[in-house]
Amino acid sequence: MKKQILILNGSPRKNKTTYSFARTIKALAEDMDSGAEIIHIIDYFDGKKSLGDLRDILISSEIVGLISPLYVDSLPSYVIWFFEALSKEMESELEGKDFFAIGQCAFPDVTMNEPLLESCRLFADTVKMHWLGGLSYGGGVMLDGAALESLGKKGEKIILAFKMALENMVEGKKIPLRSQELLTFKIPTILYRPMTIVLNHTVKRDAKKKGIDIEGKVYLE
Amino acid sequence: MKSVVLDATENNAYEKILSETLKLQGDEAVYYKLKDLKIIPCRACGACGDITPGKCALKDDMQEILRNIASGDGIIMVTPISFGGYSALLKKAVDRFMVLGLPFLSVKGKRLIHPMRYGIKTLIGIGIAGECPMGQEENFKLVVERNAINMQSPYRAIVFSDTDDNASIRLQIEKAIREVRV
Numbered sequence: 001m002k003k004q005i006l007i008l009n010g011s012p013r014k015n016k017t018t019y020s021f022a023r024t025i026k027a028l029a030e031d032m033d034s035g036a037e038i039i040h041i042i043d044y045f046d047g048k049k050s051l052g053d054l055r056d057i058l059i060s061s062e063i064v065g066l067i068s069p070l071y072v073d074s075l076p077s078y079v080i081w082f083f084e085a086l087s088k089e090m091e092s093e094l095e096g097k098d099f100f101a102i103g104q105c106a107f108p109d110v111t112m113n114e115p116l117l118e119s120c121r122l123f124a125d126t127v128k129m130h131w132l133g134g135l136s137y138g139g140g141v142m143l144d145g146a147a148l149e150s151l152g153k154k155g156e157k158i159i160l161a162f163k164m165a166l167e168n169m170v171e172g173k174k175i176p177l178r179s180q181e182l183l184t185f186k187i188p189t190i191l192y193r194p195m196t197i198v199l200n201h202t203v204k205r206d207a208k209k210k211g212i213d214i215e216g217k218v219y220l221e
Numbered sequence: 222m223k224s225v226v227l228d229a230t231e232n233n234a235y236e237k238i239l240s241e242t243l244k245l246q247g248d249e250a251v252y253y254k255l256k257d258l259k260i261i262p263c264r265a266c267g268a269c270g271d272i273t274p275g276k277c278a279l280k281d282d283m284q285e286i287l288r289n290i291a292s293g294d295g296i297i298m299v300t301p302i303s304f305g306g307y308s309a310l311l312k313k314a315v316d317r318f319m320v321l322g323l324p325f326l327s328v329k330g331k332r333l334i335h336p337m338r339y340g341i342k343t344l345i346g347i348g349i350a351g352e353c354p355m356g357q358e359e360n361f362k363l364v365v366e367r368n369a370i371n372m373q374s375p376y377r378a379i380v381f382s383d384t385d386d387n388a389s390i391r392l393q394i395e396k397a398i399r400e401v402r403v
Contacts, residue, residue, distance in 0.1 A: 045262070072316050073368050074306045074312070075306060076312070076316060077312035077316050080304065083303070107333050109333070115367060119304040119305045120304075122304040122356055122360065189331045192333055196325070196333065203325060207274070215274075215338070217291065219290075219292075219339070220291050220292060
């Protein structure tokens with residue numbers, strides 16, 4: 001076996017886009033004769049699992065990767081909590097291991113994940129892990145948790161990006177720039193305005209159908 | 222003006238400075254010491270989008286905080302810097318800010334944003350840097366800036382160290398409060 005990879009799901013949900021990325025990376029790693037395990041950070045936050053249970057998993061892993069949605073411009077609170085706990089209680093188990101991160105956000109602009117990825121790099125620095133780099137995906141909400149292999153060309157590009165990243169990481173190399181290029185979905189900013197007109201119209205139409213007031217100032221009532 | 226302060230620090234060092242500074246400006250300050258409150262993290266349940274638009278389904282102290290933010294003019298956040306961002310304690314509250322935005326999209330500069338449901342609030346982020354690796358301060362300021370862009374807020378991000386004296390902290394906070402209101 002080449003490497004043992006621990007994949008951390010940073011989303012509170014276990015069946016959406018973040019998890020879809022995690023399961024793809026697990027499958028790709030196994031295709032490369034590496035071992036992979038996914039854990040859900042929310043289970044540790046909720047107390048369903050204890051950090052002590054994680055010790056053996058960490059010790060046996062050579063690469064640790066976080067896959068996380070972007071919440072209000074940075075890591076979700078659960079992930080920060082997990083990083084804070086790991087840095088206090090597991091630094092010696094983490095030291096010297098490889099670490100990577102993948103951030104995914106709702107908007108198509110991949111630069112929105114920059115603060116999230118930088119926080120991951122800083123976590124790696126703090127616990128003396130070896131930072132292998134980060135990947136950013138924009139438009140995660142549109143995938144809605146679908147299996148990447150069911151998404152045609154779009155899915156193929158994402159899978160290829162992850163595959164290239166993994167091939168490098170199991171060799172101890174950093175994630176190549178080409179992986180990010182494959183993930184970057186460029187929408188010309190000139191199209192933003194017409195796009196917002198169509199999307200806003202759809203949102204209003206759907207709300208009208210459901211008979212709900214989406215513009216209400218509920219916290220002033 | 223009414224400012225809502227979200228203080229995620231362990232001690233009371235900033236409470237006195239901020240309360241006095243805001244009082245001197247003639248402001249009403251609603252001060253929340255987050256460690257003493259029950260704030261449940263966002264579960265991404267989607268209820269605030271479809272079921273109760275703009276209203277979070279979680280029943281905790283955040284409901285009162287959101288009411289004060291909605292009727293207020295500004296938000297001040299105080300937090301130890303955690304991996305170049307907010308501490309988990311502050312982020313639990315900030316992740317719940319989602320309901321402050323409308324489900325529509327608009328374009329600001331080269332970015333897509335959600336228009337704000339309760340108008341524009343000023344935003345001040347105060348980070349306290351401990352012994353931290355290079356880059357934490359810059360990323361903390363970037364996180365505050367990104368929040369401000371999305372909330373279309375006039376903003377300032379300040380970073381203090383544990384060794385800064387109170388007079389200097391007070392001066393910088395006063396300056397930030399004045400500047401976001403210009």
